[in-house]
Amino acid sequence: xxxxxxxxxxxxxxxxxxxxxxxxxxxxxxxxxxxxxxxxxxxxxxxxxxxxxxxxxxxxxxxxxxxxxxxxxxxxxxxxxxxxxxxxxxxxxxxxxxxxxxxxxxxxxxxxxxxxxxxxxxxxxxxxxxxxxxxxxxxxxxxxxxxxxxxxxxxxxxxxxxxxxxxxxxxxxxxxxxxxxxxxxxxxxxxxxxxxxxxxxxxxxxxxxxxxxxxxxxxxxxxxxxxxxxxxxxxxxxxxxxxxxxxxxxxxxxxxxxxxxxxxxxxxxxxxxxxxxxxxxxxxxxxxxxxxxxxxxxxxxxxxxxxxxxxxxxxxxxxxxxxxxxxxxxxxxxxxxxxxxxxxxxxxxxxxxxxxxxxxxxxxxxxxxxxxxxxxxxxxxxxxxxxxxxxxx
Numbered sequence: 001x002x003x004x005x006x007x008x009x010x011x012x013x014x015x016x017x018x019x020x021x022x023x024x025x026x027x028x029x030x031x032x033x034x035x036x037x038x039x040x041x042x043x044x045x046x047x048x049x050x051x052x053x054x055x056x057x058x059x060x061x062x063x064x065x066x067x068x069x070x071x072x073x074x075x076x077x078x079x080x081x082x083x084x085x086x087x088x089x090x091x092x093x094x095x096x097x098x099x100x101x102x103x104x105x106x107x108x109x110x111x112x113x114x115x116x117x118x119x120x121x122x123x124x125x126x127x128x129x130x131x132x133x134x135x136x137x138x139x140x141x142x143x144x145x146x147x148x149x150x151x152x153x154x155x156x157x158x159x160x161x162x163x164x165x166x167x168x169x170x171x172x173x174x175x176x177x178x179x180x181x182x183x184x185x186x187x188x189x190x191x192x193x194x195x196x197x198x199x200x201x202x203x204x205x206x207x208x209x210x211x212x213x214x215x216x217x218x219x220x221x222x223x224x225x226x227x228x229x230x231x232x233x234x235x236x237x238x239x240x241x242x243x244x245x246x247x248x249x250x251x252x253x254x255x256x257x258x259x260x261x262x263x264x265x266x267x268x269x270x271x272x273x274x275x276x277x278x279x280x281x282x283x284x285x286x287x288x289x290x291x292x293x294x295x296x297x298x299x300x301x302x303x304x305x306x307x308x309x310x311x312x313x314x315x316x317x318x319x320x321x322x323x324x325x326x327x328x329x330x331x332x333x334x335x336x337x338x339x340x341x342x343x344x345x346x347x348x349x350x351x352x353x354x355x356x357x358x359x360x361x362x363x364x365x366x367x368x369x370x371x372x373x374x375x376x377x378x379x380x381x382x383x384x385x386x387x388x389x390x391x392x393x
Contacts, residue, residue, distance in 0.1 A: 086349050086387050086388055086389055087387075087388045088349075088351055088352055088385055088386070088387055088388075089128070089385065089386045089388070090352075090373075090383045090384075090385050091124060091128045091130060091383055091384045091385070091386075092382060092383045093115065093122060093130060093132075093382055093383055093384065094130065094132065095118055095132075096382065097117055097118075097375075097382060098115040098117055098118040098120065098122075098382055099115050099116045099117030099118060099374050099375075099382070100113050100114065100115050100116075100122065100359075100372045100373070100374055100382065100383070100384060101113070101114045101115070101116045101142075101143060101144075101359055101360065101372060101374055102114045102143060102144045102145045102155075102320075102359070102360040102372060103145070103360050103361070103362050103370055103371065103372045103384065104145045104146050104147055104153065104362055105147060105362055105363065105364060105365060105370075106123070106147055106151075106153055106168060107147060107151035107152075107168065108151075108168040109125075109126070109365045110123050110124060110125050110126070110168075110365075111123070111124050111125075111126075111362065111364055111365075111370050111384070112124075112145060112153045112166070113145065113360075113372055113384060114142040114143060114144070114145050114155055115132070115142065116141040116142055116143060116158065116374075117141075118132075118134075119134060119135045119137070119138050119139065119140055119141070119142065120132045120133060120134050120135065120142070121133045121135070121142060121145075121153070121155065121164075121166050121172070122384075123170075124370075124384050126364060126365060126366040128386075130384070131170070133166060133170045133172060135157075135160075135164070135172060135174075136172065136174065137160065139159060139160075140157040140158075140159055140160025140162065141157060141158040141159040141160065142155050142156070142157055142158075142160075142164065143155065143156045143157065143158040143185070143186065144156050144186065144187050144188050144198075145188070146188045146189050146190060146196065147190065148165070148190055148196055148211060149190055149194050149195075149211060150211040151168070152165050152166060152167050152168070152211075153165070153166050154188055154196050154209070155188065156184075156185035156186060156187070156188050156198055157174070157184075157185060158184045158185065158186070158201075159184060160174070161176065161177050161184055161185065162174045162175055162176050162177060162185070163175045163177065163185060163188070163196070163198065163207075163209050163215065165213075173213070175209060175213045175215055176215075177207065177215055177217065178215065178217060180200055180203055180205060180217060183200040183201040183202035183203040183205075183226065184200065184201055184202075185198050185199075185200060185201075185207070186198065186199040186200060186201045186228065186229075187199045187227075187228065187229040187230045187240075187278075188230070189230050189231045189232055189238070190232060191208070191232055191238060191253065192232060192236045192237075192253065193253045194210070194211070195208045195209060195210050195211075196208065196209045196210075196211075197230055197232075197238050198230065199226070199227040199228060199229065199230050199240060200217070200226070200227075201226060201228075202226050203226050204219055204220050204223040204224060204225060204226055204227070205217055205218065205219050205220060205227075206218065206220060206227060206230070206238075206240070206251065218255060220249075220251070220257050221255070221257055222257055222259070223242070223245075223249065223257060223259065224245065225242055225243070225244040225245040226242075226243065226244065227240040227241065227242060227243075227249060228240070228241045228242070228243035228276070228277050228278075229241045229277055229278045229279050229289075230279070231279050231280050231281055231287070232281065233250070233281050233287055233302070234281050234285050234302070235302050236252075236253075237250050237251060237252050237253075238250070238251040238252075238253075239251070239279055239281075239287050240279065241276040241277055241278070241279050241289055242259060242276070243275050243276065243277060243292070244275070245259070245261075246261065246262045246274050246275065246276065247259040247260060247261050247262060247276075248260045248262070248276060248279070248287065248289065248298075248300050248304075248306075250302075260300060260304040260306065262274075262276065262298070262306060263306065274291060274292070274293050274294060275291055275292035275293055275318065276289045276290070276291055276292075276298060276318070277289070277290060277291065277292045277318035277319070278290055278318065278319065278320050278321045278331075279321065280321045280322050280323050280329065281323060282299070282323055282329050282342065283323060283327040283328075283342065284342045285301075285302070286299050286300060286301050286302070287299070287300050287301075287302075288321055288323075288329045288340065289321060290316050290317065290318045290319075290320075290321050290331050290332075291316075291318050292317075292318035293318070295310065295311075295315045295316050295317075295334075296308050296309060296310050296316060297309045297310075297316050297321075297329070297331055297338075297340050297344070297346065299344070307344065309340065309344035309345075309346060310346075311338070311346035311348065315333050315334040315335075315336075315348075316331050316332070316333050316338050316346070317331075317332050317333055317334055317357055319332040319357065319358065319359050319360065320332045320358065320359060320360040320361045320371075321361070322361050322362050322363060323363065324339070324363045324369060325363040325364070325367045325368075326367075326389065327342075328340060328341055328342070330361055330363070330369055331361070332357050332358045332359070332360075332361055332371070333348060333357055334357050335350065335351060335357050336348050336349055336350045336351050336357060337349045337351065337358065337361065337369065337371060337387060349387060351373075351385070357373070358371035358372055358373050358385065359372050359373070359374050360372045364386065367389070368386050368387060368388050368389055369386070369387040369389065370384065370385065370386050370387075371384075371385045371386075371387065372384060372385070373385060
């Protein structure tokens with residue numbers, strides 16, 4: 001019979017294996033496939049899963065704007081009631097296994113998303129019409145995306161080692177990054193100084209880029225591990241998660257860094273909570289984040305006071321978190337989406353389909369929650385989803 005200590009030890013080993021795999025990832029696709037329900041599959045099964053992608057011929061069209069292919073599929077289903085109600089609509093991205101990863105609201109009233117396998121940037125209207133724009137080069141893996149101070153969308157190229165910009169009309173410009181000891185451009189956010197700030201995976205460094213394309217990268221003093229995600233805080237500073245160091249960091253535009261170690265009291269036997277990943281500014285003036293392991297949501301004030309909230313059925317994943325248009329924080333969960341109230345109450349919305357869950361989430365111009373499901377599994381995924389908010393039961 002398994003006791004609490006044994007379960008805790010097994011969970012801790014799972015955490016360490018996950019950290020090692022995350023540390024050696026080359027793209028977000030590898031990260032997704034190396035975690036969750038796919039962990040431990042035989043090599044032959046991996047070949048069967050990856051064969052359609054490996055054999056996919058390169059597309060010859062550099063820009064897809066045909067309205068006839070804008071909505072490939074629309075599927076609406078009620079969210080399974082786990083204390084919440086809402087309707088989910090799924091818009092399948094044209095092209096099998098495009099690999100949509102991240103999504104952000106644009107200044108033009110639409111939503112923009114990255115496709116790391118297809119090497120495209122997509123735009124979807126609130127009505128569900130999709131337009132895709134192919135990047136000039138292949139195998140660059142566009143990753144995170146954010147609205148810039150110039151009303152353009154800015155994105156990182158995880159394998160291309162560049163920062164890209166796309167205008168509302170679809171014009172793409174890419175800016176090469178200077179050589180770094182290790183890592184690639186990861187998370188990106190607008191800063192209070194009119195620049196875009198981004199993290200570099202595997203490196204204790206932060207980068208900035210001006211709307212004119214001038215890039216600077218500097219090493220963070222006193223930081224020994226690598227920042228994962230970054231966001232602008234309500235105090236005019238940049239806040240980031242230190243994935244391997246289990247810390248939350250605060251960075252001023254002058255380069256002053258302060259890190260807050262997450263207390264050991266966050267450990268909740270028999271589960272291990274650790275590896276803070278995405279982070280966002282909440283409506284309450286605090287920063288909210290989720291963990292790669294442990295199924296919890298964290299909150300840190302500007303002076304470093306940390307609280308952690310759990311829910312028995314939410315199973316929050318460390319993929320994405322955002323401030324919603326309703327003033328609550330929204331986070332991705334295993335097979336669903338969770339709403340986190342300012343007092344820490346977590347309400348889960350189940351998503352239809354047997355896929356693992358979204359990889360990114362954002363509030364939309366229509367007052368709803370939009371999300372990305374990357375992998376097409378059993379008729380679900382490879383899509384952009386919209387959760388039309390309803391009243392909680």
